[in-house]
Amino acid sequence: MFSWPVIFAPAKSERLFAAANALSTRPEKLAETVLSLQNRLKEAEHALNALRREKILSDAHSWVERAAHTQGGHLLITERVDGDMAALKDAASAIIREPNRIALLAAGAGEKCSLLFARSDDVDIHMGKLLADAVKPLGGKGGGRPDFAQGSGPIAAL
Numbered sequence: 001m002f003s004w005p006v007i008f009a010p011a012k013s014e015r016l017f018a019a020a021n022a023l024s025t026r027p028e029k030l031a032e033t034v035l036s037l038q039n040r041l042k043e044a045e046h047a048l049n050a051l052r053r054e055k056i057l058s059d060a061h062s063w064v065e066r067a068a069h070t071q072g073g074h075l076l077i078t079e080r081v082d083g084d085m086a087a088l089k090d091a092a093s094a095i096i097r098e099p100n101r102i103a104l105l106a107a108g109a110g111e112k113c114s115l116l117f118a119r120s121d122d123v124d125i126h127m128g129k130l131l132a133d134a135v136k137p138l139g140g141k142g143g144g145r146p147d148f149a150q151g152s153g154p155i156a157a158l
Contacts, residue, residue, distance in 0.1 A: 052083045056091045064095065074102050074123055081107045085114045085150065092118035092148070108155045115142060117149045 016027050025033040059079075067077045077095055081088055088105045095103040101120045106113050115135065117127040128144040135142050135153040142151010 049084065049086070053087045053090050056081055056083050056087045057094055060091050060094050064098075064101075070102070074100050074119075076102050076104070078104045079106070081105055083107050084109075085116065088114060088116040088150075092116050096120045096147075111155055112152050113155045115140070115151045115153060117144075119147055121147065 016030065020027040020030045020033075023030065023033050023037070059081075060077075063077045063079050064075065067075045070076050079091075081091060083091075084107060088107055092103045092105055095101055096118050097120075099120050099122045102123055102125065103116070103118045105116045105118075108114075115131060117131045117134075119125055119127055126146045127149040128146060131149040131151050132141075132143040135151050138153045140151055140153025142153075143149055144151075
């Protein structure tokens, strides 16, 4: 009578050799190679995110140049950004350093989009309430402080 490990051992061995071959390594070095590749992937993802943030900060200058003025005289910056929430926060922070600015930023990924609304200290609009009111009819959610708010909604809303 055969035990289960003995019956499946050849199949596991074949998969082990196939994986090692695919990664151009020896079977006994497979775990080490996979860990090394995972670390390299994580480093590459961090580098890519840093480059995206750097690009967004660079783009923020051109967003301000083409921004519209509101009836109250505020500079309104509305942009869809290729990045994550951290990139949105960086861009908004850079934009609202100057007085009289409102930033309404969005970044989409998959089925949802991230939203970030921010304003300069001299602008008297509650960003948390504005964002919550804007996403509620779309099935999204969000809110925050008077000067800085974040939320999410369906990507189709963008």
